[in-house]
Amino acid sequence: MTKDSKTTLHLPNYQIFIGETLNFINTLISEKDPSKVIVLADHHTEESCLALLKDGGLKYDSSIIIAAGEKHKSLGTCEKIWQRLFDLKADRHSLLINLGGGVIGDMGGFCASTFMRGIPFIQVPTTLLSQVDASIGGKLGIDFYGLKNAIGLFHDPLAVLIDPEFLKTLPNKELRSGFAEVIKHGLIRDRSIWDKITAVDEWSDQPWQEVIYESLKVKQKVVLEDPFEEGTRKILNFGHTIGHAIESVMIDIDRPVLHGEAVAAGMIAEAYLSNRCGQLSTEELATITEYLKSVYGQIPVNEIEFDRLLRKMTHDKKNVGSSINFTFLEKIGASSINHTVSPEEIKESIDYYIDL
Numbered sequence: 001m002t003k004d005s006k007t008t009l010h011l012p013n014y015q016i017f018i019g020e021t022l023n024f025i026n027t028l029i030s031e032k033d034p035s036k037v038i039v040l041a042d043h044h045t046e047e048s049c050l051a052l053l054k055d056g057g058l059k060y061d062s063s064i065i066i067a068a069g070e071k072h073k074s075l076g077t078c079e080k081i082w083q084r085l086f087d088l089k090a091d092r093h094s095l096l097i098n099l100g101g102g103v104i105g106d107m108g109g110f111c112a113s114t115f116m117r118g119i120p121f122i123q124v125p126t127t128l129l130s131q132v133d134a135s136i137g138g139k140l141g142i143d144f145y146g147l148k149n150a151i152g153l154f155h156d157p158l159a160v161l162i163d164p165e166f167l168k169t170l171p172n173k174e175l176r177s178g179f180a181e182v183i184k185h186g187l188i189r190d191r192s193i194w195d196k197i198t199a200v201d202e203w204s205d206q207p208w209q210e211v212i213y214e215s216l217k218v219k220q221k222v223v224l225e226d227p228f229e230e231g232t233r234k235i236l237n238f239g240h241t242i243g244h245a246i247e248s249v250m251i252d253i254d255r256p257v258l259h260g261e262a263v264a265a266g267m268i269a270e271a272y273l274s275n276r277c278g279q280l281s282t283e284e285l286a287t288i289t290e291y292l293k294s295v296y297g298q299i300p301v302n303e304i305e306f307d308r309l310l311r312k313m314t315h316d317k318k319n320v321g322s323s324i325n326f327t328f329l330e331k332i333g334a335s336s337i338n339h340t341v342s343p344e345e346i347k348e349s350i351d352y353y354i355d356l
């Protein structure tokens with residue numbers, strides 16, 4: 001396996017390769033010599049990604065195909081996956097390849113880690129969101145009892161293989177949603193990412209291989225500093241306290257928005273709070289707001305009652321006690337954790353977003 005420093009990230013128990021995936025997978029299969037190779041995909045990634053790998057000569061024995069979408073990230077789907085694994089006579093030396101977005105990665109990793117007390121798996125993320133975010137950090141799981149990622153575990157894959165080629169079939173809206181996490185990584189830790197991506201005229205024309213690599217490096221550093229989310233890792237929550245609440249209320253009122261769209265709105269509101277509390281300069285707040293608005297436009301947050309949003313924020317599982325926890329930007333490329341603000345200040349930040 002080649003170990004080019006620009007395409008490889010090393011974590012304690014596994015590596016992430018960015019580039020042409022097929023050779024990596026076939027080499028890994030030859031090296032590990034599993035008893036069976038089984039690919040897990042959804043209907044979309046079967047059509048657009050598995051077809052590509054198959055044409056290129058992927059060595060695998062069987063596939064398990066499930067319906068696409070978050071609503072299938074459930075215990076019911078896991079049962080089907082486990083049953084299929086038994087029907088296919090998978091054993092503890094079989095290998096599962098999770099080919100898809102964050103839903104396939106989280107749920108496939110969860111099923112592999114629990115099947116016969118754990119079989120090896122490879123993550124092959126095919127959405128930008130899963131390539132820069134979900135594929136790193138070891139978090140696996142499913143939604144349960146109406147709660148996102150309520151059941152799961154931390155467990156590492158054998159490897160993560162990222163191919164920017166898969167992004168070519170990804171719907172533009174999904175690409176833009178994942179791009180919000182790239183922007184976040186630049187804002188919280190790495191000014192050079194921000195400078196690079198904002199210098200591109202049309203946001204979707206990014207040099208993806210490089211952007212994915214730089215973005216993953218940010219998450220890698222943070223995850224290594226805090227593998228089990230006890231402190232520093234909270235900086236990754238920037239934009240997500242308000243963003244998650246918006247995402248969740250929009251689902252409740254039947255006006256769903258993509259995760260990244262809600263996080264973009266959350267980043268504007270939380271950048272406002274960072275400025276309001278004396279951390280971020282007014283000039284940088286304006287720069288961030290302008291860029292995010294140009295890429296994401298505006299979500300109709302004015303249609304949501306503020307109390308409803310506040311209730312969602314209060315119930316966020318990342319809070320400690322009753323106070324709502326925020327990550328603030330100090331400047332573009334630097335952030336700090338564990339800030340609290342009053343409900344009135346949160347309301348002001350939502351009004352700032354609505355008045356744009």
Ligand SMILES: NC(=O)c1ccc[n+]([C@@H]2O[C@H](COP(=O)([O-])OP(=O)(O)OC[C@H]3O[C@@H](n4cnc5c(N)ncnc54)[C@H](O)[C@@H]3O)[C@@H](O)[C@H]2O)c1
Pocket residue numbers: 042043044045048049068069070073100101102103104106126127128129130133134135136137138139140148149166167168169170171174
């Ligand atoms: N484990 C973590 O640390 C972590 C971090 C962030 C998000 N997540 C999870 O990730 C999930 C969201 O991930 P997502 O945004 O990738 O959603 P997703 O997996 O639902 O994929 C989005 C859509 O794109 C389709 N798709 C995927 N790749 C494609 C391709 N190359 N071409 C065409 N269509 C393609 C999928 O079939 C699906 O319809 C959530 O469940 C979230 O909880 C996990």
